[in-house]
Amino acid sequence: MKLHPDHHDDLNAITAYGTGWVEVNGARHQGPLLLHPQGPVQPWSIDGLAALTPDMLLALAEPRPEVILLGTGARLQFPPPSFSRPLLQAGIGLETMDSVAACRTYNILMAEGRQVLLALELLVVGDDRPGHLAAGGGGPIEQLLVVHVAHDRVPRQH
Numbered sequence: 561m562k563l564h565p566d567h568h569d570d571l572n573a574i575t576a577y578g579t580g581w582v583e584v585n586g587a588r589h590q591g592p593l594l595l596h597p598q599g600p601v602q603p604w605s606i607d608g609l610a611a612l613t614p615d616m617l618l619a620l621a622e623p624r625p626e627v628i629l630l631g632t633g634a635r636l637q638f639p640p641p642s643f644s645r646p647l648l649q650a651g652i653g654l655e656t657m658d659s660v661a662a663c664r665t666y667n668i669l670m671a672e673g674r675q676v677l678l679a680l681e682l683l684v685v686g687d688d689r690p691g692h693l694a695a696g697g698g699g700p701i702e703q704l705l706v707v708h709v710a711h712d713r714v715p716r717q718h
Contacts, residue, residue, distance in 0.1 A: 617647060627669070630655065
């Protein structure tokens with residue numbers, strides 16, 4: 561199987577991330593953010609995940625995505641089950657994961673041409689609330705590479 565870098569110059573791809581920042585198409589952003597495959601990167605005015613409500617999530621859903629990826633920081637934090645009810649009624653899925661997994665999943669879905677919204681709480685040093693890195697911690701800085709598989713070259717099973 562041969563892998564090729566997948567370049568989406570007209571789409572927003574996460575190209576790197578680290579403690580307190582994320583890079584979209586090579587431009588660094590700090591603070592919580594909202595990201596659609598197309599359009600500007602939007603700061604997300606949220607005072608921690610504890611302040612999040614189902615109505616706030618539903619209000620984010622314009623333009624209407626197929627799924628909202630909720631990146632909850634360094635640790636996975638599930639919202640109450642009631643959060644997904646209004647989204648499901650509107651035909652929108654909600655997937656909750658830590659922010660590193662959310663960044664990777666966003667890139668995969670974006671590269672597949674899916675309508676996805678990333679609502680991302682960043683990894684924060686010096687914040688010992690659940691879902692954040694402990695003081696003195698520090699996450700690895702990772703470069704992300706979006707790839708696609710050349711399907712016409714994948715060996716067929718007989």
